[in-house]
Amino acid sequence: MAEKVLMKGNEAIAEAAIQAGCRHYFGYPITPQTEIAAYMAKRMPKIGGTFLQAESEIAAINMVYGVSSAGKRVMTSSSSPGISLKSEGLSYLAGSDLPALVVNAQRGGPGLGGIQPSQSDYFQATRGGGHGDYHMIVLAPSSVQEMADLTIRGFELADEYRMTAMILADGTIGQMMEPVSFDFKFKEVPEKPWATTGTKNARKHNVVNSLYLNPEQLEKTNIERYQRYEIIKEKEAMAEEYLTEDADIIVAAFGIAARVSKNAVNAARAEGIKVGLIRPITLWPFPEKVFAKAADHAKKIISVELSMGQMIEDVRLATACRVPVELCSRVGGMIPSPDQVYNAIVEAARKGGE
Amino acid sequence: MTREYLFAGFGGQGLLFSGKVLAYKGLIEDKNVSWLPSYGPEMRGGTANCSVIVSDDPVGAPIVLNPDVLVAMNLPSLDKYESAVRPGGTILVESSLIARKVTRTDVNVYYVPATKLAEEVGAPQLANMILVGKMLSVFGEYNEETVSAALEKCISARHADMLELNRKAMETGKNYTE
Numbered sequence: 211m212a213e214k215v216l217m218k219g220n221e222a223i224a225e226a227a228i229q230a231g232c233r234h235y236f237g238y239p240i241t242p243q244t245e246i247a248a249y250m251a252k253r254m255p256k257i258g259g260t261f262l263q264a265e266s267e268i269a270a271i272n273m274v275y276g277v278s279s280a281g282k283r284v285m286t287s288s289s290s291p292g293i294s295l296k297s298e299g300l301s302y303l304a305g306s307d308l309p310a311l312v313v314n315a316q317r318g319g320p321g322l323g324g325i326q327p328s329q330s331d332y333f334q335a336t337r338g339g340g341h342g343d344y345h346m347i348v349l350a351p352s353s354v355q356e357m358a359d360l361t362i363r364g365f366e367l368a369d370e371y372r373m374t375a376m377i378l379a380d381g382t383i384g385q386m387m388e389p390v391s392f393d394f395k396f397k398e399v400p401e402k403p404w405a406t407t408g409t410k411n412a413r414k415h416n417v418v419n420s421l422y423l424n425p426e427q428l429e430k431t432n433i434e435r436y437q438r439y440e441i442i443k444e445k446e447a448m449a450e451e452y453l454t455e456d457a458d459i460i461v462a463a464f465g466i467a468a469r470v471s472k473n474a475v476n477a478a479r480a481e482g483i484k485v486g487l488i489r490p491i492t493l494w495p496f497p498e499k500v501f502a503k504a505a506d507h508a509k510k511i512i513s514v515e516l517s518m519g520q521m522i523e524d525v526r527l528a529t530a531c532r533v534p535v536e537l538c539s540r541v542g543g544m545i546p547s548p549d550q551v552y553n554a555i556v557e558a559a560r561k562g563g564e
Numbered sequence: 565m566t567r568e569y570l571f572a573g574f575g576g577q578g579l580l581f582s583g584k585v586l587a588y589k590g591l592i593e594d595k596n597v598s599w600l601p602s603y604g605p606e607m608r609g610g611t612a613n614c615s616v617i618v619s620d621d622p623v624g625a626p627i628v629l630n631p632d633v634l635v636a637m638n639l640p641s642l643d644k645y646e647s648a649v650r651p652g653g654t655i656l657v658e659s660s661l662i663a664r665k666v667t668r669t670d671v672n673v674y675y676v677p678a679t680k681l682a683e684e685v686g687a688p689q690l691a692n693m694i695l696v697g698k699m700l701s702v703f704g705e706y707n708e709e710t711v712s713a714a715l716e717k718c719i720s721a722r723h724a725d726m727l728e729l730n731r732k733a734m735e736t737g738k739n740y741t742e
Binding site: 214215216241242325381382385386387388389466469470472473476545547548 | 584587588591596597598599600601603623624625626627629717
């Protein structure tokens with residue numbers, strides 16, 4: 211096994227991206243993800259890659275579009291307000307079926323909000339963000355190791371399905387240090403016969419474009435894209451289940467909220483309460499089957515989020531409202547304490563299935 | 565066993581660095597560790613803190629709300645976090661900067677004039693490491709080998725001259741008795 215090193219979550223993303231063969235990074239600084247840009251600025255010139263601090267977030271995402279069109283692995287990163295700026299580009303990437311990796315280390319919003327951690331961009335990420343019918347694959351790391359692993363996986367998924375993979379992290383996971391190792395097998399970047407690499411007079415020219423003035427044709431591309439999304443929903447949903455087998459109460463949480471929740475679940479288990487945790491690792495596709503199965507025996511689900519309640523809607527959809535779902539949350543840069551989650555569990559246990 | 569540490573003081577006192585040395589020492593000793601800084605506009609002068617957890621089990625929430633160990637390097641930090649320390653916990657007080665005593669009676673308190681001791685070592689900026697040295701010795705966890713290895717991980721080759729000074733500062737903290 212590779213040696214474990216202590217690294218910030220943001221740095222782990224950057225190192226993993228380099229190891230996944232990404233040689234092009236475009237970004238614009240914003241707290242709390244600037245370590246990614248700083249790491250890239252230091253490393254890219256040494257390995258023949260490109261680090262470019264663009265004049266704006268919008269410029270950076272369009273540079274991503276350009277490099278992706280040419281068939282290369284490419285990424286950008288930002289935090290909430292910056293992702294809003296990039297949303298136009300995200301829609302264009304989707305409309306042109308281009309792979310890319312985008313990181314959002316979320317901070318409190320709306321507007322400029324604050325710089326402390328948040329999960330309130332869940333809707334924006336899982337519903338696409340920009341205009342039009344589309345999705346991104348949304349990955350939600352809850353440790354520094356997962357920041358690395360999901361970055362690598364994100365590049366693979368993006369290439370395989372020709373779409374954007376977003377790492378939906380938060381300020382805490384980005385800023386914290388934990389041991390991380392980079393022992394993964396490098397999979398070759400797949401052939402990209404659609405890329406605009408120059409015909410060399412040997413083939414028909416490729417076109418990368420999101421403009422379809424013929425509505426029949428545009429409808430067809432949308433339907434085909436959604437057929438691909440169905441395959442992704444079937445194959446790529448990921449979740450961690452923790453003590454769920456006999457659980458009367460299920461805590462649903464991702465990212466930093468899941469770590470807080472695990473403490474609370476352990477404390478409640480020590481008191482004899484049958485409680486478990488479902489931690490979605492992919493937010494889109496949402497791990498619907500795991501929740502549907504849990505709803506067969508659970509009497510209550512508590513959605514723990516750093517938002518006013520966003521993932522809770524997907525939990526309700528996945529369980530077809532068969533089980534009451536409650537929200538336990540803090541917002542604006544605050545993080546629920548393990549005690550707050552513990553109290554919500556105890557209260558749910560006291561009330562039974564009410 | 566799990567022990568949760570909170571380092572608190574002014575930005576610039578090296579809180580994050582001392583937390584990192586402690587975390588690396590834990591990693592080298594095959595423990596599970598996490599390190600989380602407060603982040604914000606507090607680089608120099610403002611209050612800053614750093615949560616470190618060292619555990620035999622996987623680390624859950626990385627945010628330390630009720631520390632087992634508080635290292636207070638200025639008065640506002642002691643005022644703010646004294647009441648948060650778990651009963652039976654430990655507080656290390658930077659007594660060359662903090663004049664008052666800890667009022668709680670259910671915690672173990674060590675007063676260390678860290679800045680003064682650091683000046684004697686010839687590195688007034690290493691008060692943080694004096695405190696870490698003392699803290700490790702209080703718990704009987706001052707392992708010279710892993711302390712050295714952790715320092716080597718945390719000090720870049722460019723600053724290799726600081727390695728010996730850091731070691732000396734930690735050693736001084738270790739040997740200090742009130």
